[in-house]
Amino acid sequence: MIFESHAHYDDRQFDADREALLASMAANGIGRIINVGSDFAACKRTVELAHQYDDVYGAVGIHPSEIKDLCEETCEWLKETANDPRIVAIGEIGLDYYWEKDPRERDRQRYWFRRQMELARQVSLPVIIHSRDAAEDTLKLMREIHAEQIPGVVHCFSYSPELAEEYVKMGYYIGIGGVITFKNARKLKEAAVRIPLEHILLETDCPYLSPEPNRGKRNSSLNLLYVAQEIAALRGITEQEVKEATWKNALRLFSKVKEL
Ligand code: NI
Numbered sequence: 001m002i003f004e005s006h007a008h009y010d011d012r013q014f015d016a017d018r019e020a021l022l023a024s025m026a027a028n029g030i031g032r033i034i035n036v037g038s039d040f041a042a043c044k045r046t047v048e049l050a051h052q053y054d055d056v057y058g059a060v061g062i063h064p065s066e067i068k069d070l071c072e073e074t075c076e077w078l079k080e081t082a083n084d085p086r087i088v089a090i091g092e093i094g095l096d097y098y099w100e101k102d103p104r105e106r107d108r109q110r111y112w113f114r115r116q117m118e119l120a121r122q123v124s125l126p127v128i129i130h131s132r133d134a135a136e137d138t139l140k141l142m143r144e145i146h147a148e149q150i151p152g153v154v155h156c157f158s159y160s161p162e163l164a165e166e167y168v169k170m171g172y173y174i175g176i177g178g179v180i181t182f183k184n185a186r187k188l189k190e191a192a193v194r195i196p197l198e199h200i201l202l203e204t205d206c207p208y209l210s211p212e213p214n215r216g217k218r219n220s221s222l223n224l225l226y227v228a229q230e231i232a233a234l235r236g237i238t239e240q241e242v243k244e245a246t247w248k249n250a251l252r253l254f255s256k257v258k259e260l
Helices: 018-023 040-052 064-069 072-081 103-123 135-144 161-169 186-194 221-235 239-253
Strands: 002-007 030-036 056-060 087-096 127-132 152-154 173-176 200-202
Touching: 002 200, 002 221, 002 239, 030 040, 030 087, 030 221, 030 239, 040 056, 040 072, 040 087, 064 087, 064 103, 072 103, 087 103, 087 135, 103 127, 103 135, 127 135, 135 161, 161 173, 161 186, 173 186, 186 221, 200 221, 200 239, 221 239
Parallel strands: 002 030, 030 056, 056 087, 087 127, 127 152, 152 173, 173 200
Antiparallel strands: none
């Protein structure tokens, strides 16, 4: 079975076939799915989905590009919702300087990233970190707040192999998805070989980032097979070994998720 550690099935792109698609996952080898919140509305939909499907769990948190949704009230909601047995992580949270160029808004991103990291510490849940074009500030902030005490995953990892090793040293997992199948993903392929298999999680970030041979189409967890195959080929191990290891890794990190 494959553990899908990062999906957005609340997305509108799944409105037409969400129910049929999610109902077909177990039969297609996808045993567990974490649906991850992005804005506040998506977090509320995530809670619903996690209660609707046995194999879907949820993460709640506000994405750096959606921090307009954050205030003391939403923070309080996140804190309460973290007690829900189906909610297993805080995320996705972090920094995104690719979409945000304004230095004052970047300050605000850092403020809310820190607040949500502290919230995860308080409620004893792992974090799902989104970091794009913000490598230096992400690592700096994580060091300042002693992120090594807060378990988590750096999702859709897009930095250097050296940086992957820094995160691994802090105990973090590295989320690897469809990008690894792209021809030009040289750095990511290298990172996937250099870090220990015990620190890798499989993820899609669907509906985005479909792997080859489905690049450009709507993504779903069913495509994780291609990601597992690529990691196996790069590391010279079997696909089965990749599936088993990443399954165990995800259960270790998301400890509220029930085993099969
Ligand atoms: Ni995402």
